[in-house]
Amino acid sequence: MTTIVLLASLIALGYTACYLAVCAASPWGRCRRCHGRRYHRTVIGTRRDCRRCDGTGIQVRLGRRLINYIRAEYRAGHQ
Template sequence: MLLTSAALLAILAGYAALCAVSPFGPCRKCSGTGLRELRKGSKLCRRCHGQRRRLRIGRRALNSSRRTHAAGTTPRTTASKGAAPWH
């Protein structure tokens, strides 16, 4: 049990480091080419818009949690100078 927990923690730490170092990964829909092969020819990938890279799931979750934290901890401005900060 301890070995399994340590291995899972190491895998999660490795993925977090990967998301921090390289937040973009290759698009899975077009295999990083930016184009989709169709019967009549090729077309830009709708998922990555031809940019060949997509934001990783872990980085998307980190950005979302940072945005939520920033929105929840924004200081309120007081209406008047004489107002106490705890009201």
């Protein structure tokens, strides 16, 4: 039983490390609302610029925001 928990923990830790490495190398990702199309359709069917990404189609990844937050907290504590 302990080996299964340990293996699951190592897999989760490895996945997290890989995701943070991807976020550090490529901080931009496609917008989740418009899927990178820069617009979305309204209820009546017209196109509108996506408000979440301001019509660019890209957003900062969640992991990159976490990295930036940790860096800012570290720098604020060491001034």
